[in-house]
Structure formats: structure tokens, C-alpha cells
């Protein structure tokens with residue numbers, strides 16, 4: 001069966017001296033893999049028609065017995081040129097790509113994930129060079145996945161004044177619960193909690209990236225979100241660190 005869909009490459013690597021394998025997030029068929037035969041030849045019709053962070057129209061032969069489909073045609077639909085010139089924004093886009101690649105199962109249609117990925121890439125073009133953006137994007141991503149961190153009361157006892165963040169419990173806990181249950185927690189003082197709450201409740205990063213933060217506050221926010229992404233989405237901390245600090 002031939003499938004035509006909108007798609008963004010999540011990863012791409014050589015298969016032979018002339019062909020490439022490309023993993024895509026597609027609008028209609030979820031995460032899929034295609035073999036692009038001859039894609040590395042100098043006159044391949046695939047050349048310039050797909051690239052990381054850019055949206056293409058993809059035509060492929062769907063195989064019933066194999067998860068490696070055969071790419072037939074490809075045409076670039078929407079280019080995101082900022083990632084070619086803005087190195088920091090590109091690092092952010094790489095992290096977002098790794099996040100979607102890691103969390104989306106193969107061959108499971110998920111149009112809402114495709115739309116979320118496109119939305120975050122579009123925003124990263126404009127705001128991805130700001131360090132606050134990734135933190136906001138992680139909260140936005142988590143909320144859309146139905147895994148927003150719990151930031152109102154202690155996740156354990158419902159107490160009103162939690163001052164620790166417990167990534168394995170997905171939210172804030174009070175000191176007595178943390179002690180009693182021997183939870184692994186991070187400090188989450190009122191200023192940090194206020195930032196997390198404000199950012200979690202905003203649908204656009206424009207205000208988040210204007211938030212003035214001290215280095216200490218940034219470090220605290222990164223520690224919390226890094227632990228949260230690891231526990232909730234199995235997102236390796238080194239990928240996150242690479243996008244943020246290198």
C-alpha cells in the first residue's frame with residue numbers, strides 16, 4: 001500500500017554506500033522508518049527534500065511484514081531556516097527531537113504528537129536560543145502528555161506547604177513526608193515553585209523567556225526538570241545537558 005503523509009525526520013543514517021534509513025514522525029502513521037534507496041547518490045531526487053527539523057511530504061510503500069518501509073518520493077514542505085544559523089536554537093531542536101523520538105512508540109498513529117512536535121519546533125525557531133525555553137517546553141510537553149508535574153499540594157499527604165520536589169512521585173512533597181518515606185527529593189523553595197507554577201500554566205513561551213532568573217534559580221530549575229524528565233519520560237540527563245550547557 002502506498003502512503004502519503006506529512007513527516008519530519010527524527011534521525012537519519014547511512015544504510016549502504018548509497019542508501020539511507022530515515023526515522024520519521026508522520027502526521028497519520030506515527031513514528032515510522034523508511035529506506036531511501038539511492039538517497040546518497042549525487043543526483044538522488046531525495047536530495048534536499050528532507051532534513052532534520054523540517055517538514056516534508058513523504059510517499060512510501062508500506063510493508064505489512066516489516067517495519068522498514070520503502071520511501072518512494074519526498075518533497076520539502078516547510079523549512080525552518082533558523083536552525084541552520086542559530087546554534088543554540090538548533091541544540092534545543094535536537095533535544096526536542098530526541099524527546100519525541102524516545103517517547104513515541106513505533107507504528108502507532110498519533111496526529112496530536114505530530115502537531116505538538118511541529119508547534120514546539122516552530123516556537124524553538126524563535127525562542128529556542130533562550131535557556132528558559134527548554135524548561136518551559138518540558139512543562140508544556142509534560143502537560144500535553146497528561147504528565148504535568150503536580151505543583152499544588154504535597155503529592156503524599158495533600159499538605160499545603162511542600163518545599164521539596166520528588167521526581168519519582170511526579171511533584172512536590174513536604175519535608176515530613178520526604179523524611180518519613182525516605183523519598184529522594186530536591187529542594188524546591190517558594191521562588192522556584194512560583195516559576196514552575198507560572199510556566200506550567202502558560203501556553204506560550206513569550207512570557208517565560210522574559211523571566212529574570214539568577215544562576216542559582218536556573219540551576220535549581222534545571223535539577224528539578226532534569227530529574228522529572230528522567231523519571232517520567234526516561235529521558236537521559238546527558239541529552240538534556242548537551243542541549244543546555246555545551
Ligand SMILES: [Zn+2]
Nearest residue numbers: 154157174177
Ligand atoms: Zn506531605
